[in-house]
Amino acid sequence: MSEPGLSARGLRVEFGLPGGRTARAVDSVNIRVAPGEVVALAGESGCGKTTLARALLGLERPTAGAISYDGTPLRYSTRALKAYRRSVQLVLQDPTGALNPRHTVYDAVAEGLRIHRIADNESDRVATALSHAGLRPAEKFFLAYPHELSGGQRQRVVIAGALVLDPKIIIADEPVASLDASVRGEILALLLRLRDEFGLGALVVTHDLGLAWSIADRIAVMYLGRIVEQGPAEQVLTDPQHPYTRALVSVLPDSPVPGPIVLSGEPPDATSIPAGCRFHPRCQVLASGAAEAAGVADQCRATPLPVLADDVGAGVSGDDPTRQVACHYAAAATRSEA
Amino acid sequence: MASDPSLLAGPSPDGPASGGLSGEKTAGGSGFGRYLRGRLTGSVASLVLVYLSSFFIFRVLGGDPLQAIAKDRRMTPEERAALREQLGLDQPLLAQFGKYTADVFSGNFGTSYQYRRPVMELVLERLSATVLLTGTALVLSVAVGLWVGARAGWRHGSRLDRAHVGVSLTLWSAPTFWLGMIVIMIFARQFGLFPVGGMVSHNVGPGLLAETLDVAHHLVLPAITMTAVIYAQYVLVMRSSILDEIGHDYLTTARAKGLRDDLVRRRHAIPNALLPTVTLVFLQLGGVISGAIVTETIFSWPGLGRMVFESIGFRDFPVLQTTFVLFSAAVIVANMCADIAYWFLDPRVRKA
Numbered sequence: 001m002s003e004p005g006l007s008a009r010g011l012r013v014e015f016g017l018p019g020g021r022t023a024r025a026v027d028s029v030n031i032r033v034a035p036g037e038v039v040a041l042a043g044e045s046g047c048g049k050t051t052l053a054r055a056l057l058g059l060e061r062p063t064a065g066a067i068s069y070d071g072t073p074l075r076y077s078t079r080a081l082k083a084y085r086r087s088v089q090l091v092l093q094d095p096t097g098a099l100n101p102r103h104t105v106y107d108a109v110a111e112g113l114r115i116h117r118i119a120d121n122e123s124d125r126v127a128t129a130l131s132h133a134g135l136r137p138a139e140k141f142f143l144a145y146p147h148e149l150s151g152g153q154r155q156r157v158v159i160a161g162a163l164v165l166d167p168k169i170i171i172a173d174e175p176v177a178s179l180d181a182s183v184r185g186e187i188l189a190l191l192l193r194l195r196d197e198f199g200l201g202a203l204v205v206t207h208d209l210g211l212a213w214s215i216a217d218r219i220a221v222m223y224l225g226r227i228v229e230q231g232p233a234e235q236v237l238t239d240p241q242h243p244y245t246r247a248l249v250s251v252l253p254d255s256p257v258p259g260p261i262v263l264s265g266e267p268p269d270a271t272s273i274p275a276g277c278r279f280h281p282r283c284q285v286l287a288s289g290a291a292e293a294a295g296v297a298d299q300c301r302a303t304p305l306p307v308l309a310d311d312v313g314a315g316v317s318g319d320d321p322t323r324q325v326a327c328h329y330a331a332a333a334t335r336s337e338a
Numbered sequence: 339m340a341s342d343p344s345l346l347a348g349p350s351p352d353g354p355a356s357g358g359l360s361g362e363k364t365a366g367g368s369g370f371g372r373y374l375r376g377r378l379t380g381s382v383a384s385l386v387l388v389y390l391s392s393f394f395i396f397r398v399l400g401g402d403p404l405q406a407i408a409k410d411r412r413m414t415p416e417e418r419a420a421l422r423e424q425l426g427l428d429q430p431l432l433a434q435f436g437k438y439t440a441d442v443f444s445g446n447f448g449t450s451y452q453y454r455r456p457v458m459e460l461v462l463e464r465l466s467a468t469v470l471l472t473g474t475a476l477v478l479s480v481a482v483g484l485w486v487g488a489r490a491g492w493r494h495g496s497r498l499d500r501a502h503v504g505v506s507l508t509l510w511s512a513p514t515f516w517l518g519m520i521v522i523m524i525f526a527r528q529f530g531l532f533p534v535g536g537m538v539s540h541n542v543g544p545g546l547l548a549e550t551l552d553v554a555h556h557l558v559l560p561a562i563t564m565t566a567v568i569y570a571q572y573v574l575v576m577r578s579s580i581l582d583e584i585g586h587d588y589l590t591t592a593r594a595k596g597l598r599d600d601l602v603r604r605r606h607a608i609p610n611a612l613l614p615t616v617t618l619v620f621l622q623l624g625g626v627i628s629g630a631i632v633t634e635t636i637f638s639w640p641g642l643g644r645m646v647f648e649s650i651g652f653r654d655f656p657v658l659q660t661t662f663v664l665f666s667a668a669v670i671v672a673n674m675c676a677d678i679a680y681w682f683l684d685p686r687v688r689k690a
Contacts (some may be wrong), residue, residue, distance in 0.1 A: 059590065059594060078598055079594065080594040086596065089594065089595070090590070092590065092591060097586050098587040098588055098590075098591045099588055100588040100606055101588075102610055102683075102684065111592065112596070113593045113594060115595050147685065161591070
């Protein structure tokens with residue numbers, strides 16, 4: 001296996017809108033999640049991170065690009081998707097909506113087994129998954145309905161439903177955003193425990209860099225359909241290079257970036273992506289004139305940036321994990337240092 | 339992130355809440371008793387109100403049954419007085435009500451003015467005809483309506499969706515008598531495929547099979563007419579109910595677990611979307627007894643609906659009172675059954 005885990009190459013997802021316009025929700029993304037690694041995908045709402053997550057699960061057909069799992073490209077036949085979904089599972093934001101209100105906890109967790117026709121030891125498997133998700137004693141929860149559980153317990157049921165198929169990768173879309181602060185820590189601790197004990201890989205989609213800080217090995221920051229900066233969580237968050245990442249980091253408590261940087265304006269919509277650097281209309285470095293001083297202002301406005309490669313998550317295989325930034329100004333700064 | 343180390347290792351992090359869970363479970367049994375008592379009380383109260391209004395509403399209506407009974411015959415004032423006394427109409431209203439109540443509780447629902455026969459006998463005679471017609475129409479419209487509604491909702495906005503909603507709404511808004519007459523003109527008169535009206539032919543051969551086929555032959559047109567008119571409600575309720583479910587994440591969860599799209603619809607969306615239709619079906623189930631007055635009248639179907647129609651013109655108080663109570667009771671009982679069914683179908687009701 002050349003590339004263990006889940007990877008996407010040149011992934012594009014476009015939606016046709018009324019009036020013949022096209023929204024490019026995901027615009028050429030390379031990303032990889034290795035087993036035993038937690039990758040956080042961060043960005044504002046509307047930047048395409050949920051669409052990317054759905055595409056990685058095969059729920060959305062990409063317009064271009066390819067997704068592969070353990071080096072095998074994903075095909076979209078019913079059978080191939082079904083097989084793929086044994087390995088890659090989903091955890092959604094709102095556990096109340098993610099569970100069928102008329103199914104008991106047992107049915108909810110056992111559904112995956114029934115879909116994939118795993119008939120032996122069904123109740124043992126369900127009990128194991130529930131206790132791995134922290135619901136113990138598992139048997140006590142079998143006949144409960146979602147409305148009888150707390151929010152945290154519901155999310156544990158959703159996670160158990162994903163775990164029961166022994167997946168290698170979990171894609172979690174804002175897994176704690178709808179939970180109470182007191183329960184968030186528990187669910188995040190659970191994800192980390194699953195990574196350590198079972199070597200589970202996870203892609204955690206979040207708008208909250210603080211959350212990414214606490215659980216992620218690597219962070220990918222997404223802006224308007226493209227990843228603008230990625231690297232080991234520690235490095236990205238203590239020394240952010242991209243102006244957008246700097247702005248996001250600057251509002252965290254104890255931020256290494258001085259002063260809160262407030263970005264002007266809403267993110268532009270995905271139907272009209274700005275030329276040059278897609279962030280330039282809101283970029284505080286360009287606005288302050290620093291880019292002009294470094295002599296890259298014209299590039300910012302006109303020259304498209306290369307798509308970041310995905311070969312950064314090599315921490316598992318022992319290589320030096322590298323940083324990548326898609327920014328003319330950061331590139332110029334690196335050049336002048338060298 | 340300040341995560342409690344005991345959470346990482348510890349069993350049952352949600353211990354206290356799960357303790358509460360088992361407590362709820364044990365309370366479930368008495369919960370049903372309380373739920374049932376509440377529903378029963380409500381139903382009995384409705385029945386009492388129906389009973390009271392059944393007596394007074396037709397008297398407020400005005401009109402004198404004697405006129406209808408006498409028809410063209412000339413009656414002397416003495417004859418009128420005698421008839422009035424015989425029917426008990428000379429008593430004050432409250433005394434009439436007292437007698438009516440006493441009779442009802444002894445199982446006597448009075449004698450029809452126009453047929454001169456006990457009302458219960460008349461009702462029982464016609465009940466089967468009505469149940470056959472409206473029951474058939476109900477089963478057909480529920481089956482067709484829910485099937486069409488589920489498909490239309492699942493592909494909402496598609497051409498199939500728009501066509502189905504358009505057709506069912508057009509039929510729903512067409513007057514039953516008009517649709518019935520068109521159906522009779524085309525299929526009975528023009529093509530002669532089905533009888534114009536009635537439930538049995540006189541010249542049918544002996545044997546159960548021949549008789550059954552004959553009734554079925556008569557049943558086709560009225561049942562289809564009635565189905566065409568009422569199936570739209572199931573289409574619309576099922577469609578909007580499916581639309582409510584489509585937005586829910588649990589469908590995405592099921593898909594992400596590898597379930598095929600049509601199975602997601604059948605196993606998750608449809609069972610949950612069916613809940614709101616349960617009320618509608620049970621309400622109509624109550625209506626099976628009262629039948630379709632218009633449909634029965636157009637097709638000369640010998641059911642309760644036609645009897646009620648004729649009794650109104652005749653001011654046949656005993657028949658009207660009895661059928662009024664009977665029809666209302668059927669709806670009330672059916673509604674109560676719907677509530678009870680909900681208890682078993684929807685776990686969320688048990689919490690409330």
